[in-house]
Each structure stands twice: as C-alpha cells, then as structure tokens.
Amino acid sequence: MMEWRQVAQSREVREKLPKKVYCNGEQIAVYRHQGRLYALLDRCLHQGAPLSDGYAENNYAVCSYHGWRFALEDGHFQNNPAGRIPVYPVKEENGLIYIGFGSELPAGAGSDV
Numbered sequence: 001m002m003e004w005r006q007v008a009q010s011r012e013v014r015e016k017l018p019k020k021v022y023c024n025g026e027q028i029a030v031y032r033h034q035g036r037l038y039a040l041l042d043r044c045l046h047q048g049a050p051l052s053d054g055y056a057e058n059n060y061a062v063c064s065y066h067g068w069r070f071a072l073e074d075g076h077f078q079n080n081p082a083g084r085i086p087v088y089p090v091k092e093e094n095g096l097i098y099i100g101f102g103s104e105l106p107a108g109a110g111s112d113v
C-alpha cells in the first residue's frame with residue numbers, strides 16, 4: 001500500500017534546480033520541470049554523486065559532476081536505458097509536496113549499467 005510522506009513545501013521546489021530531501025532513509029532529489037514534479041534517488045549511477053547538485057534540462061536530470069543524464073520520468077540513463085535510477089511517485093497538495101513509498105521497490109531499483 002502506498003504511503004505518502006511530506007518532504008517539502010511547494011515553494012521550495014523551483015523549476016530547473018532540484019531540492020534535496022531526506023525521507024524513509026533515502027536521500028531524494030525532487031525536481032519541478034516544465035510544471036511537473038519528479039523524484040529520483042539522489043545518487044548518480046556513475047560515481048554516486050548527488051544528482052541534487054545538478055539540474056533538469058529537456059526532461060532529463062543532469063549530474064553536475066560528469067554530465068550523465070537520467071530521464072526524469074523513469075530514471076533511465078540516456079546512454080544506456082538498461083541503467084536506471086529509482087524514481088518515486090510525487091504529488092503536490094495544498095502547498096506541500098509528498099513522496100509515495102510502497103511495499104514494492106521503486107522502478108529500476110537494483111539495476112546496474
């Protein structure tokens with residue numbers, strides 16, 4: 001069953017630059033891109049740097065360290081879709097942002113490049 005946890009206020013998550021949040025034992029990067037919200041595990045597949053130090057561009061989360069790009073929608077690595085970053089359901093209600101955690105692993109969990 002999905003459990004929604006409040007992670008931020010709406011005004012804290014702006015276009016382009018992600019916000020780093022901590023929830024459910026994970027560090028997560030929350031993005032607002034072209035009006036939509038996305039939440040990705042805040043750990044780059046390359047060398048584990050925080051994606052929240054980067055930015056969003058053309059529907060991808062860009063890692064600021066060496067430029068790897070991950071789809072905001074499902075976390076897949078642009079250069080090798082077999083590699084994925086876990087993504088989380090995210091919603092906004094009454095000025096607050098929530099991330100959903102369920103009994104299943106997030107999409108892409110456990111996959112490697």
Ligand code: FES
Pocket residue numbers: 044045046047048049063064065066067068
């Ligand atoms: S650590 Fe993200 S691209 Fe290298």
